[in-house]
Every structure is written in structure tokens, then in C-alpha cells.
Amino acid sequence: xxxxxxxxxxxxxxxxxxxxxxxxxxxxxxxxxxxxxxxxxxxxxxxxxxxxxxxxxxxxxxxxxxxxxxxxxxxxxxxxxxxxxxxxxxxxxxxxxxxxxxxxxxxxxxxxxxxxxxxxxxxxxxxxxxxxxxxxxxxxxxxxxxxxxxxxxxxxxxxxxxxxxxxxxxxxxxxxxxxxxxxxxxxxxxxxxxxxxxxxxxxxxxxxxxxxxxxxxxxxxxxxxxxxxxxxxxxxxxxxxxxxxxxxxxxxxxxxxxxxxxxxxxxxxxxxxxxxxxxxxxxxxx
Amino acid sequence: xxxxxxxxxxxxxxxxxxxxxxxxxxxxxxxxxxxxxxxxxxxxxxxxxxxxxxxxxxxxxxxxxxxxxxxxxxxxxxxxxxxxxxxxxxxxxxxxxxxxxxxxxxxxxxxxxxxxxxxxxxxxxxxxxxxxxxxxxxxxxxxxxxxxxxxxxxxxxxxxxxxxxxxxxxxxxxxxxxxxxxxxxxxxxxxxxxxxxxxxxxxxxxxxxxxxxxxxxxxxxxxxxxxxxxxxxxxxxxxxxxxxxxxxxxxxxxxxxx
Numbered sequence: 001x002x003x004x005x006x007x008x009x010x011x012x013x014x015x016x017x018x019x020x021x022x023x024x025x026x027x028x029x030x031x032x033x034x035x036x037x038x039x040x041x042x043x044x045x046x047x048x049x050x051x052x053x054x055x056x057x058x059x060x061x062x063x064x065x066x067x068x069x070x071x072x073x074x075x076x077x078x079x080x081x082x083x084x085x086x087x088x089x090x091x092x093x094x095x096x097x098x099x100x101x102x103x104x105x106x107x108x109x110x111x112x113x114x115x116x117x118x119x120x121x122x123x124x125x126x127x128x129x130x131x132x133x134x135x136x137x138x139x140x141x142x143x144x145x146x147x148x149x150x151x152x153x154x155x156x157x158x159x160x161x162x163x164x165x166x167x168x169x170x171x172x173x174x175x176x177x178x179x180x181x182x183x184x185x186x187x188x189x190x191x192x193x194x195x196x197x198x199x200x201x202x203x204x205x206x207x208x209x210x211x212x213x214x215x216x217x218x219x220x221x222x223x224x225x226x227x228x229x230x231x232x233x234x235x236x237x238x239x240x241x242x243x244x245x246x247x248x249x250x251x252x253x254x255x256x257x258x259x260x261x262x263x264x265x266x267x268x269x270x271x272x273x274x275x276x277x278x279x280x281x282x283x284x285x286x
Numbered sequence: 287x288x289x290x291x292x293x294x295x296x297x298x299x300x301x302x303x304x305x306x307x308x309x310x311x312x313x314x315x316x317x318x319x320x321x322x323x324x325x326x327x328x329x330x331x332x333x334x335x336x337x338x339x340x341x342x343x344x345x346x347x348x349x350x351x352x353x354x355x356x357x358x359x360x361x362x363x364x365x366x367x368x369x370x371x372x373x374x375x376x377x378x379x380x381x382x383x384x385x386x387x388x389x390x391x392x393x394x395x396x397x398x399x400x401x402x403x404x405x406x407x408x409x410x411x412x413x414x415x416x417x418x419x420x421x422x423x424x425x426x427x428x429x430x431x432x433x434x435x436x437x438x439x440x441x442x443x444x445x446x447x448x449x450x451x452x453x454x455x456x457x458x459x460x461x462x463x464x465x466x467x468x469x470x471x472x473x474x475x476x477x478x479x480x481x482x483x484x485x486x487x488x489x490x491x492x493x494x495x496x497x498x499x500x501x502x503x504x505x506x507x508x509x510x511x512x513x514x515x516x517x518x519x520x521x522x523x524x525x526x527x528x529x530x531x532x533x534x535x536x537x538x539x540x541x542x543x544x
Binding site: 180181183184185186187188189190194198199202203205278279280281 | 356357358373374376378380382383384385393394395420421422436440
């Protein structure tokens with residue numbers, strides 16, 4: 001095994017001709033930061049609001065089509081001060097919370113059963129995958145027949161949407177745990193329960209958090225659908241009532257509340273992720 | 287099935303081993319994958335406190351043998367006797383990323399071991415100051431040392447090392463090899479080091495084995511004084527012999543180079 005080290009052929013380079021060099025100029029000094037970024041980013045939405053207000057004030061946008069931002073703000077103030085909105089929000093939040101809890105328990109339990117054992121997988125996974133293909137919104141008529149028009153079908157709808165998302169992500173999370181870590185755990189003398197507790201479940205946590213985020217989004221969607229069927233309280237009820245009286249301002253207030261609650265839920269999940277997944281060696285952005 | 291035996295075996299059961307004590311006894315071990323035997327009626331005996339290097343080409347079954355000894359692969363035929371207290375350090379550190387370093391070290395220990403036990407083991411590998419860190423913040427060499435501490439805290443009678451330096455850069459590897467030599471001399475446990483690096487085997491081991499065709503095909507004692515260096519007399523001859531056994535012929539030095 002010998003390797004030749006021949007020097008590169010330099011004969012084509014002329015020694016009389018110097019290389020043309022070009023300067024690499026630094027960019028740091030030339031950066032202009034007159035307007036802060038966050039301020040620039042608020043300009044777009046503000047312009048939209050202003051345009052909307054102008055269209056409403058000039059009569060181009062009739063109040064039966066869409067109320068002006070000012071009217072909406074006034075309606076929101078009114079709904080909050082007379083207690084209607086807080087009460088409706090309380091009821092809607094309670095529905096989501098109960099549905100989330102119920103669906104969470106069902107979805108995570110099923111995911112554990114099918115994720116941790118081959119037998120469980122054969123029994124549970126095929127069934128869940130089959131049921132998953134049914135669009136859950138399509139089950140509303142059946143739920144009304146089975147559960148009536150009270151709280152039960154609304155909560156069942158939310159629980160159903162939540163359960164599928166959590167099941168899929170927790171199951172995928174469990175099955176995605178690195179085989180090498182399981183083996184390391186075995187070599188350290190961990191038993192079956194020890195492996196589940198110290199290796200499998202923590203390893204499935206990122207998947208579970210993704211599932212939680214999806215299922216929260218689904219929960220709000222299910223809430224909107226559920227409350228549009230015969231609700232006598234809650235934000236959906238407020239919206240239905242407003243529709244009867246052409247109160248577009250109240251409808252928009254309700255939409256804003258839905259959006260706000262969705263944002264709030266997302267913030268909760270983000271905080272949970274920051275606390276529970278701080279060990280993750282992933283790119284966090286700069 | 288792998289059977290647990292205490293580290294010290296009474297002479298009556300020792301069988302073919304003349305001096306009585308064995309740390310590992312393997313007789314007629316066969317492990318086949320889809321009918322193709324990777325380990326084929328293999329015999330192996332390790333003495334307590336002996337540092338053995340197991341060499342072999344890629345895919346010769348040396349890592350499979352280590353996994354069998356670790357009790358991770360039990361789909362086997364033959365007799366395998368290993369101590370109850372044994373520990374493995376893999377090529378990748380395999381730390382649980384969701385546990386801080388000290389919790390990783392204590393993972394799987396019986397009872398409720400306290401943090402100071404982990405810190406003792408970490409200090410022994412020079413990682414006492416990183417005990418509260420997340421594994422993601424460790425460098426490659428630090429993670430491998432943490433993995434060693436995790437193995438040592440179990441006070442093993444048999445330490446199995448599966449190419450533990452393979453993924454380290456050249457400088458870190460030299461330090462890690464020295465650390466392993468020190469730890470072995472202090473602890474006095476039997477060590478089986480699986481490697482494809484002949485120099486590494488000759489620097490560390492009392493005995494070098496070459497695995498080929500599913501059996502231990504060649505074995506030689508490494509009777510060099512410690513601490514050893516690559517340039518020691520006798521080193522080159524052993525190295526050349528082992529390389530030949532591994533199927534790599536060394537280049538014949540030309541007159542100009544010599």
C-alpha cells in the first residue's frame with residue numbers, strides 16, 4: 001500500500017501576472033434600523049382596520065353586511081359590561097375543558113394500549129384507523145339521536161375530535177422512540193415498567209405535545225359546530241341569536257372571542273412545551 | 287439462555303479453566319440470523335480482572351457476541367455464563383436526552399440512590415462539574431465519559447465496551463483510552479473491548495482475540511509493559527501479526543523509506 005504524492009502542475013501559472021484580488025466588505029455598518037420590526041409588522045393590520053372603518057363610515061359597507069370596527073368595539077364593551085359575554089365564554093370554555101379531558105383520557109389510553117403491546121396494536125389500531133376515516137362532523141346527526149340536544153352531544157363531538165388527534169400522535173410518539181435507547185435501558189437493568197416510565201413515555205412526549213396542539217385546534221372547531229346545533233347558552237348561542245337580529249357586530253365579537261380563546265390555548269401549549277421539552281436538542285431559532 | 291452466575295465461581299464448577307475463577311464462560315454458542323450462523327459454536331473464557339480485546343472485521347459477529355454477553359440478545363443456542371453485575375458502554379453514548387446527566391447515571395439502579403453516588407462516578411471520569419447538565423449540552427467526549435460513569439456506578443464484575451471510542455475524534459480518543467485504562471486498573475473488573483482498531487487493542491488489553499467465521503480464530507497474549515506506547519519494542523510485530531489475522535497485509539517498507 002503506497003501512495004504517490006506528486007506536486008500539482010504549476011507550469012501553467014505565469015509568475016509575472018499577479019492574481020486579481022477583490023475586497024470583501026463588511027455589511028454590519030450599512031444596516032439601517034430606523035423603524036423597529038414589530039412596529040412595521042403592525043402597519044398592515046392597522047391599515048386594514050382603517051380602510052374598513054372608512055368603508056363603513058361612507059356607507060359603502062352596510063351595517064347588515066358587516067358592522068364597522070367602532071360599532072363592534074362598542075358591542076363588545078356592552079356585552080362584557082352586562083355580563084353576557086363572560087357568562088357565554090365560561091360555558092363554552094367549560095364544554096371545551098370537559099370534552100378535552102374526556103377525549104384526552106380516551107385517546108391517550110388507547111394509544112398506550114396499542115403503542116405498548118403488539119396485541120393491543122392488533123386489536124385497537126385497525127379499529128381506530130378505520131373509524132378515523134369517518135369525518136367526525138358527519139356524526140352530528142347520530143349524536144343528536146343518541147344523546148339528545150343538551151350538553152352531551154356537544155361534549156361528545158369535542159371529545160371525539162380530541163381523542164383521534166391524541167391517539168395518532170401519542171401512538172406515533174411511542175413507536176418513534178429510539179430502539180437503541182430501549183436497549184440501553186435494558187442493559188441498565190430496567191424492567192418492562194421501568195422502560196415504559198423512563199424511556200418510552202418521555203420519548204413519546206414530543207409527539208403527545210404535537211397531538212395536544214392539534215387536538216386543541218380541533219376542540220375549538222368542534223365547539224363551533226356543536227354550539228351551532230340548538231345551543232341555549234354559550235358563544236354559539238350568542239352568535240345564533242345575533243344572526244336572527246342581523247347583529248353583525250355581535251357575530252364579529254363572537255368570532256374574535258373564538259380566535260382569542262384559540263390563541264390562549266396555543267400559548268398554554270407553548271408554555272407546556274417550553275417546560276417539559278427543554279431537554280430537546282432541536283434548533284430553537286435565533 | 288444467558289444464565290447469571292456470581293462473579294466468583296467455586297473451583298468445582300470451573301471445568302476446563304485450570305485456575306478456577308472465571309468471569310465469563312461461553313461454550314458452543316451459536317447465534318443465527320435467518321438460518322445463517324453469525325456465531326458458530328464459539329467458545330470463550332474470560333478471567334476476572336482480565337482486559338480482553340476482541341478484534342474482527344466489520345460484520346464478523348463481534349458486536350453480536352457482546353450483545354449476547356450483555357443479555358440483550360437471547361435468541362441463542364449453547365451455554366453462556368456471565369456475572370450478574372455487568373455493564374455496557376456502546377459506541378454511541380445512548381444517554382436518555384430527557385434526563386439530566388446525574389439521573390442518567392443512576393438510571394436502573396436498585397433502591398433510591400442519591401445524587402452524590404452519581405456525582406462520585408462522574409468525578410471519577412472527570413465530569414463532576416456537568417452532573418446537572420442536559421445531555422444535549424455535552425460534547426461527544428463528555429457524553430461518552432458520562433456513559434462510562436453510568437456503567438461504572440453499577441460496580442460491574444464484567445464491563446463490556448462496544449467500540450466506545452469509534453465515534454470520537456483522534457485527540458479525544460487518546461484521552462478516553464487512557465481514562466479506560468486507569469479505571470480498569472482501579473476497579474479491577476473483567477473488561478471485554480470490542481474494536482476494529484489493532485493499536486487500541488494492543489495499548490489496552492492483556493489478551494487479544496480475533497473473531498472470524500463465527501469463532502475465535504486467533505488469540506494472543508499482549509505481554510507488553512504498561513503504560514504502553516505505539517513505538518514500544520514488540521508492538522510492531524504484534525500489530526503486524528494481528529493485521530495479518532484480520533486479512534490486511536502491511537506494506538513492505540521500501541529501502542528508501544526505512
